[in-house]
Amino acid sequence: MALTLQASDPAAPDAMVGRAGSFHEVKRAIEQLHEAGATVEISTVLTRDAVTHLPQTLTWLATRRWKTWLSAFMPDRDLPAPEPLHPTIARLRETLADHERATDAAVLSFVGVALCAVPARLRDRAFGAPLSHGGNAVSVPACDRCAMRPRCPGVSTSYLRAHGDGDLIPLGARPA
Ligand code: SF4
Numbered sequence: 243m244a245l246t247l248q249a250s251d252p253a254a255p256d257a258m259v260g261r262a263g264s265f266h267e268v269k270r271a272i273e274q275l276h277e278a279g280a281t282v283e284i285s286t287v288l289t290r291d292a293v294t295h296l297p298q299t300l301t302w303l304a305t306r307r308w309k310t311w312l313s314a315f316m317p318d319r320d321l322p323a324p325e326p327l328h329p330t331i332a333r334l335r336e337t338l339a340d341h342e343r344a345t346d347a348a349v350l351s352f353v354g355v356a357l358c359a360v361p362a363r364l365r366d367r368a369f370g371a372p373l374s375h376g377g378n379a380v381s382v383p384a385c386d387r388c389a390m391r392p393r394c395p396g397v398s399t400s401y402l403r404a405h406g407d408g409d410l411i412p413l414g415a416r417p418a
Contacts, residue, residue: 243275244283247310249295250302258291272308285311288355293329297341304347314354314370316398324404331397331409335359357394358411370395382407389414 245268248255252265275282286292286299292315303310315328335358338345342361352360354370382402385391390413397410 243280244285245271246285246287247272247299247303248286248289248292250299251295254291254295258289282308283311284308285313285353287313287315288329288334289315289327290329290333293334293337296337297344300341300344300348304344309348309350311351311353312349312355314356314395314398315401316354317400320403321400324400328401328404330405331356331359331401335409338364354395356397356410357390358388358413365390368395382410384410384412388412 247265247268248258249265255265255268256262272282272284284303286296288296292299299310317324317327321327334355338359338361342364345361346364349364349367352364352368352370355368357365357368360368384407385394385396388394397407
């Protein structure tokens with residue numbers, strides 16, 4: 243059973259999904275599934291709002307020994323105004339690095355997340371098709387110089403429309 247939890251502050255996920263009480267419904271569902279012995283997959287989609295709340299969310303999950311899949315925000319259609327919805331890669335990188343202990347404890351996997359946003363020692367938890375977000379493959383100069391390109395999901399075209407490629411940092415030297 244897979245459930246999405248966007249934040250641990252009750253008011254935040256309710257505002258994100260536009261429905262009062264959604265946080266408590268998801269929390270109770272997770273608890274009941276655990277009590278029933280079911281396997282529960284929690285996921286958190288990395289919208290800008292979710293990243294704002296991420297330190298608190300990861301700490302909250304870690305104290306319960308629950309883990310989440312952090313998934314890149316990948317809209318399946320062009321958004322008229324993508325900028326407010328996508329966190330910058332720099333902001334995500336900084337958030338994960340500043341809260342690496344909670345990230346280590348509470349993140350099961352990074353799904354479709356650019357590897358230059360993920361702390362180095364946690365990159366073995368990352369997966370996603372190399373540089374292909376639903377056909378929205380990106381190839382920017384930074385990626386062309388990056389040793390991680392063969393296994394990195396990169397960023398979506400929606401992200402590039404919102405923020406450009408200035409925050410992508412090539413990791414190491416790409417083998418010739
Ligand atoms: S520079 Fe490009 S290929 Fe390298 S880690 Fe960042 S997004 Fe991935």
